[in-house]
Amino acid sequence: MKYLKPWWSDSGGLLHLTILLSLAGLNVDLDVYLLLSPPTLLRDELLLLGCPPSSAYALSPFAASGGWGRAGQLHPKGRESDPAELSEGRLLRELCALGVPFIPRTRVDAWLVHSVAAGDADRAHGLLGAAATASSAGGVGASVDGGSQAAPGGGGDPREARSGALATREEEKAPAEPTAEVSNPRGRASEEIELQRERHEAVNYSPQHEENEQRVSAQEKSLQQSNGDGSNVADTRDWEAEKTTDSRNERQLNGTDIFCLEDLFQLLSSQPENLLEGISLGDTPLLSSSNYDGLNSLATNSVNFSQAISQDVSLHEAMLLCPNNTFRRDPVARTSLPQEPFFQFNPPTTNTELTLPGTNVTRFVPLVDNQMRNLPNQGLLCDLDVNILDEINLMSLAMEEGFDPVEVSQLFEELDSELSLNSSHCSTSVTTHDSSHSVYEEGAIGYNTDLESFSQHDLEGAVGGYSPEPICHMNHRSDSGFHEEVALQHVFHNHTYHLHPTAPESTSESFSWPGKSQKVSRYVNDADRNLSRDERRAKALHIPFSVDEIVRMPVDSFNSMLSRYYLTDLQVSLIRDIRRRGKNKVAAQNCRKRKLDVILNLEDDVCNLQARKEALKRERAQCNKAINIMKQKVHDLYHDVFRLLRDDQGRPVNPNQYALQCSHDGSVLIVPKELVTSGHRKENQKGKRKSERN
DNA sequence: GCCGAATGTCATTCT
């Protein structure tokens, strides 16, 4: 999918539409409307809807208003005297002055879009009221994550997130209705949602998570009280359950959102035909024409639009396709890196903090990657902070790996505050590669400006960069010398982990989307593949130690470690399992090595014995040969002796009748053979008797 | 797709 230059920089964007539609109570699918309505018509729409001219025309850039987050970023060159230029900040202030509540939060906007698209205008109004109250009170009031809250699994799998984003709609619609994402088999998505839920259940075990939940509940109560509007409270109750999960993210990341309606608006409007490629819209003529009918479509075709597109156009998709976002530094950079962006972005005018929809954001990466590669001259890129890729990847990873969104959000919050302090580093020059980053490329947190390796670095750095502190109080990990050494190691370690043995592979390898996404998917898979199962598990449960140190540390250090750090039962159990498995793994390796050594030794013994046997055979043969030679000599000598012997009468002695016998004293006697044979019999009998006695 | 080697893991026993 190509990316075209948006036009939102000189428009009010979708926010205005949201306001207008909610004001008018129109049941309009904004997705469709946005395809057809250029923002220049918004003024007319305001007038058409009966807004006072001051609201319609006297709209100024945000720069002079303040307090509305990134509007100044959207309108950097805006002039307050320009009546034709719409400013969301001014507009919102005008509307608030008129008693129209609203909060320019993307997730609110997202929720609004969904609500309006689903025909639930009352809910939208309720949200507007609640959000505006909180916003006017604190300036950074709560918002609602319409995107992530809709995702039941909250996983990083785009299909999963997608299904989550469309959950509300899909539940209300016929199940046979095809979705826009053809590469998203629902069965697989549901499986992975289940896996994600398992992981979240495991991760949410953290007591800090419970604290956050309680805090969120308290804040929500106060928020409702501050509303003071009975109808709004009643309306709010409907989506309160959805809000509970993700609103804690909003509390922690209170501020401007990453994905705003302007972004969606510009995306949809700048490239409706491309968007429609991925959407099964049906045969609605207005949609197939893909032209800009503008204002007329609002009043005449809204209902049809909603029916035609509402189930297929996801705000998540639009978010993912929209790279125009504010900045976020790499999460790992906060630990040690200087704030030196390798991609230029516009520093914020205020220290706004960003929320990030925790779901589905993975898909964002390859698209942006592609865009940045192919469209280097886009003005958009000048405003694009590629660091957003980091947080998106991290968040998606966090969701995929079962990270607690609260903790990830805390990380991002820290990043933001740090970034705001170092905003001076945000130069305007595009830096494609900086040799100074090479020092960080070592280890798991390496910075690499190569976008192809982006995901992997994010993946690797995600855990080591932040996991210890929020969970396990790692500020005092230098108690023993052993920890001194491993403390630094673990920060840069690749803790990767999945609770379910088959979940990670299936998750990371299964999700796919057309185009460049395969490349990123491959990197994610590679990164995961390099990690053992226990490492992935440790990563998922935020184990603040590397598997290696868990296995190798002495038992005393191990026990002291378990007692020193605050770990949940699940974490302790996992650590013990990791240690047991690691020990057993080493033992198995040693065992096999020993077994192999034994086998090799036995083989050597066999060879040696065979060689010895052959040598003995040769020696025996030689001995037999020598014996035979000796026998032959004795025989020859025997006959020589008898040839020389003579009896008393001088006759030769017959060897058949006589035999030579050696006596004990060495003398040789000539005796008759009868005597010799009888004497032999007696000696043999004596020998037999002795053997019988023994 | 089958096969074998390498490796991980579990259960069990031994130290």
Added chain:
DNA sequence: CTAGAATGACATTCG
């Protein structure tokens, strides 16, 4: 009694 080593058996991965 506990931790670890040792090992058989089985499963998984990979070439």
